[in-house]
Amino acid sequence: MKKEFKVIAQIIQNNKRVLDVGCGDGTLMEYLKKNQKNDVRGLEPKKDLVQQCISKGLSVIEGNAEKELIQFPEKSFDYVVLSQTLQAFIYPKEVLNQLLRIGKQTIVSIPNFGYWKVRLHLLFKGTMPVTTNLPNEWYNTPNLHMCTIQDFVNFCNNKNIKIDKSMCLTNEKISEITNKNMKYKNIFSQLGIFLIE
């Protein structure tokens, strides 16, 4: 399991209800169910991945978060997880509002567009950045709304979203983001992981 999921799993307490939005093949869900006795549900738009999940005994619903989140009652999950997908929605703000409505807490991870390799790529090559975390070209990327760690934190502050935890990931190394190291982390982190409510 990738490091990002390990970090997310550590944030989630045992025996809690979790909704994994864009759960993919259910790797994180399976881990949470087996190791932390979490009651997990998933939402995934790709049929083949949904079928894989159901085959594993994971309760996953086929559907797009932009349309399907409305059906879940308020605070019906202890945690809602959204891993590296926020930037791919047409209306990320609305999706985020739904996540915050459904979950008592929400875990969001974002690929950091402020990462130094991304900055240098644009600066020196003058073309849209392609990195390990952002492997697509400009014309086929699913990412419509890229942001930096700083952008996301600013957004939360503006919208009165409480950030309970902010972590960042660089080359499999995890560390905490604080007010002091924010500028630094915004340059040297590949991924930001936030626990918000």
Place this chain on the structure above:
Amino acid sequence: MNSNTKNIKKLIIDQSLQLDCGKKIEGFSLAYETYGNLNKKKNNAILVFHALTGDQFAANINPITKKDGWWTFAVGPGRAIDTNKYFVICANVLGGCMGSFGPTEINPDTNKMYGTTFPVITIKDIVKAQKFLLDHLGIKKLLAVAGGSMGGMQVLQFVSLYPNMAHSAIPIACSASHSAQNIALNELGRQAIMADPNWKRDDATPDKGLAVARMAAHITYLSKQGLQEKFGRKLQDKGSLKFSFDADFQIESYLRYQGSAFVDRFDANSYLYITRAMDYFDLEKQFNGNLSCAFENTKSKFCVISFSSDWLYPTSENKEIVIALNACGANVGFVEINSDKGHDSFLLNLPEFLKTLGEFISSTYNEVNNEKRI
């Protein structure tokens, strides 16, 4: 209909059953079939519900029609519902014509078939009757309840009536309340039967009417694309149009065959009663307009399955079930299977569908057995 149903398995239910219509029945028969063996823990039983024109012979060869059972692709040794592993039960619905108490039964008071004097039955009555069978077999908790179309409606009614009796529930290509379009299509079939001069006669059966009903219904089980690909405008055993009303086109000939084969195995009045039961099905109304309340106490894990080209029970209607389940926090998974075969998809050999079905049941089976060990 010329089926001899004398030698099939039947349970005579001594208790009385209060029907939704107000009448009470007792000492009635329920014909059923089982496949595989019930294990010692009695935790491997799966109740399969048949659709409108199905019967208890889900697997193997149907001993009456000598044709494959209606769900042989799904039920059998090594199949998705593996009879080497599970004990599969399927009963002919109340009102049916394969040995269960229905309009073809002789009324002891008149010595004639019940015909249209048979009480109107509902999906709830149909499900309650099958509960007697489970009691008779000594099964307290099923591994799964599964069914497509009207079988799916029975799944929903079952978990609503008995929220703690099934570890898992698989409603396939169905709806929680019959749509206006589906009522309309059923009414078309019923009117075809009733328009046949042989209907309600002692010395004849309304075969023409029933055949037309079946032909119309059969079209609704397919999809436009499926029909076009299979038949197109191909002619039946001829090189050119005959300028007559014979079956020039293959699709006409196919439908005529479907109609005539159907009347050999099905009773017209059963068709009236069962389609009525489907029309009356409105689980939402049973719970005062809130479908979620139907599932409030359910302990079952759900897997809702729909098919992309099914316009009779479209994905949107299946999703209503998912939404209601989510609203009450039930454990639910949902997938729409890509298929151009229309509503009939659930009866066909579609690998993606059968794989999902089989692996979902198998994962439930493993969970149930692991729980027991702890």
